[in-house]
Amino acid sequence: NAGVTQTPKFRILKIGQSMTLQCTQDMNHNYMYWYRQDPGMGLKLIYYSVGAGITDKGEVPNGYNVSRSTTEDFPLRLELAAPSQTSVYFCASSYAGGGEQFFGPGTRLTVL
Amino acid sequence: AQSVTQPDIHITVSEGASLELRCNYSYGATPYLFWYVQSPGQGLQLLLKYFSGDTLVQGIKGFEAEFKRSQSSFNLRKPSVHWSDAAEYFCAVAAGSSGDKLTFGTGTRLAVRP
Numbered sequence: 136n137a138g139v140t141q142t143p144k145f146r147i148l149k150i151g152q153s154m155t156l157q158c159t160q161d162m163n164h165n166y167m168y169w170y171r172q173d174p175g176m177g178l179k180l181i182y183y184s185v186g187a188g189i190t191d192k193g194e195v196p197n198g199y200n201v202s203r204s205t206t207e208d209f210p211l212r213l214e215l216a217a218p219s220q221t222s223v224y225f226c227a228s229s230y231a232g233g234g235e236q237f238f239g240p241g242t243r244l245t246v247l
Numbered sequence: 248a249q250s251v252t253q254p255d256i257h258i259t260v261s262e263g264a265s266l267e268l269r270c271n272y273s274y275g276a277t278p279y280l281f282w283y284v285q286s287p288g289q290g291l292q293l294l295l296k297y298f299s300g301d302t303l304v305q306g307i308k309g310f311e312a313e314f315k316r317s318q319s320s321f322n323l324r325k326p327s328v329h330w331s332d333a334a335e336y337f338c339a340v341a342a343g344s345s346g347d348k349l350t351f352g353t354g355t356r357l358a359v360r361p
Binding site: 139168175176177178179180183193194225227232235236238239240241 | 251256281288289290291292293296337341348349350351352353354
């Protein structure tokens with residue numbers, strides 16, 4: 136039981152490049168989330184999903200896209216990377232809303 | 248909209264001393280409240296949560312927290328701190344119709360003096 140896994144662990148992008156951050160959970164959780172963490176700012180919710188085929192915006196969705204075709208996977212897409220997207224990204228999952236969220240180890244992204 | 252305030256950015260305590268980390272929330276209804284801990288370079292781990300019932304909740308690693316509705320607070324406590332407790336601590340409130348969206352505070356970084 137691996138829990139929540141994220142790839143890659145680190146990535147450096149040039150301005151304007153695109154990439155997908157991968158997130159997979161093996162706990163059969165319905166809910167999945169993407170957060171970004173900036174120094175001194177706590178975690179901000181980017182997007183979340185309450186089940187396959189259903190996604191919704193969080194607090195800071197601009198510049199990102201998501202899809203949820205399976206229960207296990209919830210990839211986060213950056214289409215035109217900008218320096219403001221330099222951050223640590225965490226994926227999380229929970230069985231139900233309001234329940235404990237289980238976090239992945241994070242992806243550290245730098246946009247230069 | 249809901250919000251969480253953690254007024255202490257950094258706290259240093261001596262090993263064996265007691266600890267209290269402050270958390271104040273703003274939310275119109277009965278909140279779901281959480282404390283998470285993040286060790287350096289790691290993801291977040293749940294310490295404890297409050298949904299309803301007893302206002303004093305026990306968590307892992309010897310932590311507890313008390314929900315005080317009148318003060319809109321959910322402070323985290325530990326009677327005797329260990330060096331391994333050095334980490335960053337986040338308070339969070341869950342909102343939305345099903346409590347599925349967490350709003351985090353900015354965190355308190357705890358250092359433990361030998």
